[in-house]
Amino acid sequence: xxxxxEDIARALNxxxxxxxxxxxxxxxxxxxxxxxxxxxxxxxxxxPNQFARAxxxxxxxxxxxxxxxxxxxxxxxxxxGVESQARPAGYQNLICNTDEDLSKExxxxxxxLSRTDGLIVASASPPRRTRFYRKIIAEGGKIxxxxxxxxxxxCSAVTTDDVQVGVLATEHxxxxxxxxxxxxxxxxxxxxxxxxxxxxxxxxxxKLRVHDSLVRDCGYTEADGYGAMKLWIKERNVPPAVFAAxxxxxxxxxxxxxDEGLRVPQDVAIIGGGNIHYAxxxxxxxxxxxxxxxxxxxxxxxxxLELIDGKKQPTNQQIIIPPELIVRQSxxxxxxxxx
Numbered sequence: 001x002x003x004x005x006e007d008i009a010r011a012l013n014x015x016x017x018x019x020x021x022x023x024x025x026x027x028x029x030x031x032x033x034x035x036x037x038x039x040x041x042x043x044x045x046x047x048p049n050q051f052a053r054a055x056x057x058x059x060x061x062x063x064x065x066x067x068x069x070x071x072x073x074x075x076x077x078x079x080x081g082v083e084s085q086a087r088p089a090g091y092q093n094l095i096c097n098t099d100e101d102l103s104k105e106x107x108x109x110x111x112x113l114s115r116t117d118g119l120i121v122a123s124a125s126p127p128r129r130t131r132f133y134r135k136i137i138a139e140g141g142k143i144x145x146x147x148x149x150x151x152x153x154x155c156s157a158v159t160t161d162d163v164q165v166g167v168l169a170t171e172h173x174x175x176x177x178x179x180x181x182x183x184x185x186x187x188x189x190x191x192x193x194x195x196x197x198x199x200x201x202x203x204x205x206x207k208l209r210v211h212d213s214l215v216r217d218c219g220y221t222e223a224d225g226y227g228a229m230k231l232w233i234k235e236r237n238v239p240p241a242v243f244a245a246x247x248x249x250x251x252x253x254x255x256x257x258x259d260e261g262l263r264v265p266q267d268v269a270i271i272g273g274g275n276i277h278y279a280x281x282x283x284x285x286x287x288x289x290x291x292x293x294x295x296x297x298x299x300x301x302x303x304x305l306e307l308i309d310g311k312k313q314p315t316n317q318q319i320i321i322p323p324e325l326i327v328r329q330s331x332x333x334x335x336x337x338x339x
Contacts, residue, residue, distance in 0.1 A: 002045075002046075003041075003044045003045055005020055005023075005046075007044060007046075008037065008040050008044060008046060011040060011044065012036065012037060012040055014037070018033070018037070019037055019041075022034040022037035023037065023038070023041060023046075023090055024090065025090060025309070038088055059117050059308070060115060060116055060117050061090055061091050061092065061117065062091065062092055062093070062094055062116045062117060063086050063091050063092070063094070063116055063117065063119070063120065063301070063304060064093075064094050064095075064096065064109070064112035064115070064116040064118070064119040065078075065079055065093050065094070065095045065119070065120045066098060066105060066108055066109055066112070066119060066120070066121045066122065066123075067079070067095070067096070067097060067098070067122045068097070068099065068100045068105075068122055068124050068220075069097065069100065069220065069221070070097045071221070071248075072247070072248050072276045073277040073278070074246075074247075074274050074276050074293060075122065075147075077293035077294055077297070078122075078146060078294075078296055078297040078300075079093065079095055079297060080294065080297060081293060081294040081295065081297020081298045081299075081301070082120060082297040082298070082300060082301040084294070084297070084298060085297075085298045085301035085305070086301045089305055091117070091305070094112060094115070094116060096108040098124055100124045100220065101124065102123075102124045102125055102129075105121075105123060105124050105125070109121070109132075113136065113141060117142065117308045118141075118143065118144070118304045118307055118308050119141070119142065119143045119144070119304075120143075120144050120145075120146050120297075120300045121133075121143055121144070121145055121146065122148050123145065123148055123150060125150060125189070126188045127148075127149060127150055127151045127189065127190045127193065128151050128152075129150070130150045130151065130152060130153045133153055133155070134153065137153070137154065137155055142304060142307040142308055143155050144156045144157065144158065144300045144303045145157035145158070145159075146158050146159070146296060146297070146300045147159060147160075147191065147296065148189045148190045148191055149190040149318075150190070151190075154316050155316060156303045156304075156315070156316055156317045156318065157317075157318050157319070158296050158300045158318075158319045158320075158321065159190075159191075159296075159318070159319075159320055159321070160296070160320065160321045160322070160323050161320050161322060161323055162190065162191050162194035162195050162197075162198065163194045163195070163198040163201065164322075164323055165194075165195050165198055165273050165289045165291075165323045166194070166195040166196060166197060166198020166200075166201070166202065166243070167198040167199075167201055167202045168198075168289050168323060168324070169195075169198075169199070169243040169271040169273065169325070170183075170198065170202035170203060170243055171202045171205075171206070172271065172325055172327070172331065172333075173241040173243065173271060174202065174203075174208070176241070176269065176331060178239075178240060178241035179208060180214065180239045180240060180241070181208070181214065181239060181241045181242070181243065182214045182216070182232075182238070182239035182242040182243070183196060183199045183214060183215045183242065183243050183244075183245075184225060184228055184229070184242060184243070184244040184245055184250070184253060185215055185217050185218055185245055186218060186219065186245035186246060186249065187219055191245070191246075192220075192245050195245050196215070199243055213237065216228045216231075216232055218245065220245065220246050220248060220249060221248050221249070221252065222248045222249070222251050223252060224252060225244060225249030225250060225251065225252025225253040225255075225256070226252035226255050227252075227256075228249070228252075228253065229256035229257060230256045230259075233257070233260045233262070238257075238262070238268060240267070240268060240269065241269040241270075241271075241331075242268060242269070242270050242271070243271045243273075244270065244271070244272050244273070245273060246273045247272035247273060247274045247275065247276045247279050247286060247288055248272075248274075248276065249272070250270050250271065250272030250273075250286055250288070250330075251279075251286065253270060254284065254286075254330065257270075264284050265284070265329065265331055265332035269330065269331045269332045270286070270287070270330045271286075271287045271288065271289070271330070271331050272286050272287070272288045272289075272330075273288055273289045274293075275288045275289070275290035275291075275326055279328075282330075284329050284330050285328035285330060286328055286330045287325075287326065287328045287329070287330045287331035287333070288325075288326050288328070289323045289324070289326070290323065290324055290326045291323040291324070295321050296321050299319045303317060
């Protein structure tokens with residue numbers, strides 16, 4: 001038989017009302033008691049009746065997570081971070097993958113709005129295209145942005161310092177002696193624009209030219225990186241060092257170089273961004289710029305749960321998870337090079 005509230009109450013010698021309030025995050029239940037009751041509920045495989053809870057509390061206890069790519073580990077790890085905060089609070093996640101398609105993103109969000117208490121979104125939208133989200137927030141929708149920013153939108157967000165991502169990658173290649181450094185630029189979202197900004201800043205700082213011929217537009221997938229690098233190779237002007245906007249694009253670029261008989265890092269040094277989980281297990285382990293995706297997801301969940309709870313006024317916080325360089329073989333250095 002399924003576990004009931006009274007079973008948990010009997011096991012812990014507390015009232016059924018106390019168990020119900022703890023599971024529903026009632027403010028009168030202290031943190032220690034709530035933690036003890038939730039732990040017992042998990043151990044006893046308690047499954048709340050979501051429909052009954054929604055009728056009683058006016059909450060669905062569902063969080064929508066809208067991300068552009070679940071093929072690689074990056075956004076999957078963010079989702080796990082969200083879950084690690086949301087689940088103990090009694091919330092479950094509905095995850096939608098948009099494939100970097102803005103129209104699909106819009107459809108998914110409109111479908112989720114009536115079913116969830118709030119949304120965590122990594123938008124495929126260009127940074128200044130905010131009208132859709134402004135309308136949702138004006139109508140009372142609860143949204144936290146993750147990974148990507150939308151300019152001027154009054155809502156909380158969790159990102160890394162994407163300008164610093166570009167600076168760290170480019171300056172590392174400069175320290176290795178490279179003076180001609182290319183960039184595979186991502187899509188038109190804020191992460192791509194800011195990483196390109198960091199790349200440009202690093203070159204200018206070291207009195208190197210930011211030349212259009214060294215920058216190639218690229219997407220965020222392995223196929224995008226492969227196609228962009230293939231074209232570059234065909235033109236016979238691939239630079240000896242390349243910073244790709246993210247790890248999948250870098251991995252695709254490496255595959256294209258290998259197919260054409262070029263070696264990484266001997267012929268072309270490569271750095272990516274994001275530190276996807278198998279990047280260290282490639283034939284040539286990938287140098288990358290890393291930040292905690294789990295911490296990003298956890299921070300976004302905390303911000304959203306505060307919004308849903310409604311006890312605090314929205315503060316439109318921006319939490320920035322700092323990036324760090326992870327040096328592996330693809331850049332041509334066996335270990336980190338001091339500045």
